[in-house]
Structures are given as C-alpha cells and as structure tokens.
Amino acid sequence: MIVKTAKSLLVATLITLGAAATINAEPFTLAPLPYAADALAPVIDQETMQIHHGRHHQAYVNNLNAQVATFPELATLPLEAIMSRISRYNDAVRNNAGGHYNHQLFWQIMAPAGQSGEPSVELYAAIKRDFGSVEAMQSAFNKAATTRFGSGWAWLILDENNKLVVTSTANQDNPLMDVVDIQGTPLLALDIWEHAYYLQYQNKRGDYATAWWQLVNWHKVNELYGAATL
Ligand code: MN
Numbered sequence: 001m002i003v004k005t006a007k008s009l010l011v012a013t014l015i016t017l018g019a020a021a022t023i024n025a026e027p028f029t030l031a032p033l034p035y036a037a038d039a040l041a042p043v044i045d046q047e048t049m050q051i052h053h054g055r056h057h058q059a060y061v062n063n064l065n066a067q068v069a070t071f072p073e074l075a076t077l078p079l080e081a082i083m084s085r086i087s088r089y090n091d092a093v094r095n096n097a098g099g100h101y102n103h104q105l106f107w108q109i110m111a112p113a114g115q116s117g118e119p120s121v122e123l124y125a126a127i128k129r130d131f132g133s134v135e136a137m138q139s140a141f142n143k144a145a146t147t148r149f150g151s152g153w154a155w156l157i158l159d160e161n162n163k164l165v166v167t168s169t170a171n172q173d174n175p176l177m178d179v180v181d182i183q184g185t186p187l188l189a190l191d192i193w194e195h196a197y198y199l200q201y202q203n204k205r206g207d208y209a210t211a212w213w214q215l216v217n218w219h220k221v222n223e224l225y226g227a228a229t230l
Pocket residue numbers: 052056103191193195196
C-alpha cells in the first residue's frame with residue numbers, strides 16, 4: 001500500500017513536470033503586417049508603419065511574454081479570454097495584452113486604398129438604425145477620437161443589446177476588458193496614440209482620424225459584425 005502510494009506520487013509528479021514542460025514561455029508572437037509597410041501611404045506613411053509594428057507592437061508582445069512566468073495560464077488562454085478577466089492581473093498584463101490585442105485588430109481592419117470595400121447590407125442597416133447614417137457614425141467616431149485626452153483608442157462596438165456604439169478607451173484598454181465602462185465586441189478600432197500618427201500629422205489628430213477612413217477594410221469589419229451577430 002505504501003509502495004503503491006509512493007508510486008502514485010511519482011506518477012503525479014511526472015505528470016506535473018510534463019505539463020509544466022509543455023507550457024510555451026513565449027506563446028505570443030508578432031504576425032507580419034497583412035500588407036507591405038508602404039501600402040497604406042499616403043494616409044499612413046511607411047516609416048510610421050515600420051516603427052509602429054516592428055517596435056511598438058513587438059514591445060507589447062515581448063512584455064506580455066515576460067508575464068507568462070508569473071501567470072502561466074496566459075499561455076493557455078485566447079487573448080479575448082484574457083481580456084474578459086483582465087481585472088485579475090497586474091498593470092503589465094493589462095497594458096501589454098491590451099496592446100497586443102488592439103494592434104492585431106488594428107492591422108487587420110485596415111487595407112490599402114482601393115481594397116476597402118464597403119459595409120455589408122446588414123452592417124449598413126445597423127449603422128442607419130443606430131446612428132442615422134454612415135456619416136453620422138463616422139462623425140461620432142472622430143469626435144470620440146479627438147476628444148480622448150492623452151493616449152488611447154476610438155471604437156465602434158456591438159454591445160450586449162446588439163446595438164452599435166461608439167466609445168473610446170484610455171491607454172491600451174479595450175471594450176472586451178472587464179474593467180471598462182462600456183463593453184462590447186470591437187468592430188472598428190483607431191489607434192490615437194501619438195506614435196500612430198505624429199511623424200506625418202504632428203498634433204493634427206483630427207486630420208489623421210478623417211483621412212483614416214480611406215483605409216478601413218470593410219471586408220474584415222463585415223466579417224467581425226457577422227461573427228458578433230451569429
Ligand atoms: Mn499603437
């Protein structure tokens with residue numbers, strides 16, 4: 001009996017060690033941009049894209065990976081699940097998991113000029129229902145972008161009542177986080193940190209926000225809307 005217990009303990013220990021060994025210490029990676037770094041010019045210049053993706057986004061990924069030693073479960077959770085329980089973690093996880101999620105989305109919801117598409121019939125109807133017109137939605141979105149003090153993001157989200165809402169968050173927070181006032185599924189995201197526009201637009205955040213609409217990848221936004229309304 002004693003021998004059997006010792007054997008069970010040994011097996012349990014080996015299983016634990018095995019599980020620990022399979023946790024990837026650097027589970028988060030920086031995907032390449034889905035287009036060339038100069039593909040969004042002249043709205044967003046090549047140098048801004050290279051620094052923004054290659055240095056800023058890379059730093060969020062690196063800093064998030066550095067937190068896995070402290071919070072091993074981060075390696076096993078989808079980013080969206082980390083967001084929905086972000087209040088359990090420290091500021092480093094909040095800022096860097098948020099930064100990683102936000103930038104991944106940002107790159108995907110932009111496309112080179114001429115490849116933007118347009119809102120789907122369903123999304124267009126929802127925008128008309130909740131804002132009156134696409135122009136009114138854009139105006140509300142740009143107001144959220146320009147009135148956010150300091151660094152942050154502007155969002156179009158689908159809230160829990162299936163209503164489209166424009167909102168903004170500070171720093172690298174996002175509407176999936178359980179710590180923000182207005183929660184929902186992100187459909188559009190605009191980075192309004194100075195690192196996103198300063199080289200080209202300097203202090204003219206409003207000009208950047210206005211020009212940015214030329215880059216919106218409506219194909220991707222329609223896909224996000226479709227998934228959120230399933
Ligand atoms: Mn950024």
